[in-house]
Amino acid sequence: MNPGIITELKAIAPGCVHPNEPMAKHTSFGLGGPADVYIHPPDEGSLRKCATLLKDAGVAIKILGRGTNLLVRSGGIEGAVLSTEQAFSTLQAEGGTVAVGSGVPLSELLNFCAESGLTGLESLAGIPGSVGGAAVMNAGSYGIWFADHLESVAVFEPGESSIQVAGSELDASYRRMGIPDGHIVERAVLVLDEDVPSAVTARLQEIIERKWRTQPVGMRSAGCVFRNFPDKAAWALIDSAGLVGARVGGAVVSDVHANFILNDRGATPEDVEELINLIRERVSDRTGRDLVTEVEIIGRRAH
Ligand SMILES: Cc1cc2nc3c(=O)[nH]c(=O)nc-3n(C[C@H](O)[C@H](O)[C@H](O)COP(=O)(O)OP(=O)(O)OC[C@H]3O[C@@H](n4cnc5c(N)ncnc54)[C@H](O)[C@@H]3O)c2cc1C
Structure with a gap:
């Protein structure tokens, strides 16, 4: 990659730009060769500036949530890997509506919902990804999909302003939300029902225990490798x-x-x-x- 681009990225996000970063450090498989450059912008403004700079320079951008659905080959990733972890980290509730940044871990969202007495997402417990990854992949478990509670997503293309897309406008299906390629998910807005916090927490716990019994939790993997068929797992x-x-x-x-x-x-x-x-x-x-x-x-x- 052009060294001038790296210098400009470093000026935008000091201390957050890492050339030749092994992706093994950022995937749940613990595998993967180096990205030409890995960037974890500290806030939304710097992520947007980095994305615009990269797009204008013709550098490929791969958005990274928590790397729990990725197998990165040994030759690494050409272009830039942009992490959402710090840039999109807000989490707020008003009544049954939760607005959550794409970089927030799903587990943090689920714990927040339990403490706030908001129910609906418990079946997703144990999925180790980010909200952005769950939104793009339409993460699902035990019959509940992320799309089921999605009111809207805020997305943007590098260099453009954000647009709000209603969940009902997306063509969500099994492991696919229908968010167009090249769009970066900034935030999801979810609508949940109310319940007592102890009941939500108990259901979360139950799902986590079920997964410990039926999945190799704690081992290095990327979860299920293959898609299920409608009639056969x-x-x-x-x-x-x-x-x-x-x-x-x-x-x-x-x-x-x-x-x-x-x-x-x-x-x-x-x-x-x-x-x-x-x-x-x-x-x-x-x-x-x-x-x-x-x-x-x-x-x-x-x-
Ligand atoms: C132990 C284990 C159990 C799992 N169980 C389940 C399960 O029950 N159900 C299930 O559905 N999945 C499961 N998974 C798979 C994985 O956790 C999910 O697919 C998860 O939603 C991926 O989130 P992530 O943040 O890690 O995404 P990543 O792996 O980082 O990225 C996945 C894709 O989403 C894109 N992306 C991520 N964030 C954004 C963003 N903000 N904007 C635009 N694009 C973005 C990436 O570019 C990539 O194409 C499991 C994985 C593991 C390791």
């Missing part, structure tokens, strides 16, 4: 193809939940990708179903 197809425990290098199919691949022994991104391809092939051969990844695989291949 991906884990059941992987299980029936005899792939539980299948391994490529340090990447292994979890024996707790077969749709999770774990980085358990110093895997490389290529180990994980090879295991993904092996699962696809084997499931297709044995069941005739073609699995589609839910995890986003990005970045340059290793030389």
Whole structure:
């Protein structure tokens, strides 16, 4: 990347611009080669300025929430990775309406809702992403989707002002909210029902305990690797193809939940990708179903 751009970025966000930053530090898999530059702007104004500068210079921008749905290849990411974590961190409620910045961890939003006696999102407990990631991916769990409670999102394109899009205008579906590519989610507004805080907290706890029993929580993964079919869970197809425990290098199919691949022994991104391809092939051969990844695989291949 042009060193002049790095200098300009550093002037906008001092101390927050890191050339050649390993993405392994910023993904739940703990994997991924270097981004040409990783930036975590400290506030909204500096994020907007960085985004505009990058766009005008023709540098590709990848927005990063908490990196919990990403597999970044060893060759790293061409262009800039822009983290929302600090820039969009506000969280406010008025009655049953909550306005939340895209960089806020989903867990923080859920705890806030429980303390405020607001119910509706409890099933999303245990999803380790950010509000922005949940909004873009339409994160869902146990029959509840982020879209179910979404009144609107504020989004913008680099160099442009924010626009408010009503949830009802978005074409949300399974793991897809329908937010156009290239738009950055700034904030989501959610509408929730009221309940006593202790009841909401108890439901949150119940969901978290259920996930501890049924998912390899605490291990390095990106959650479910493949999308489910409307009539069949991906884990059941992987299980029936005899792939539980299948391994490529340090990447292994979890024996707790077969749709999770774990980085358990110093895997490389290529180990994980090879295991993904092996699962696809084997499931297709044995069941005739073609699995589609839910995890986003990005970045340059290793030389
Ligand atoms: C243990 C574990 C359990 C999981 N369980 C579930 C589950 O039950 N249900 C589920 O749906 N998912 C689950 N996931 C997957 C993941 O947590 C979700 O997809 C989550 O919503 C991703 O959020 P993130 O902030 O990490 O997004 P990232 O991985 O950082 O990004 C995901 C995508 O969203 C884009 N993006 C992120 N923020 C913004 C923004 N502000 N503006 C524009 N684009 C943005 C990124 O560019 C990328 O394309 C799980 C993951 C793990 C590791």
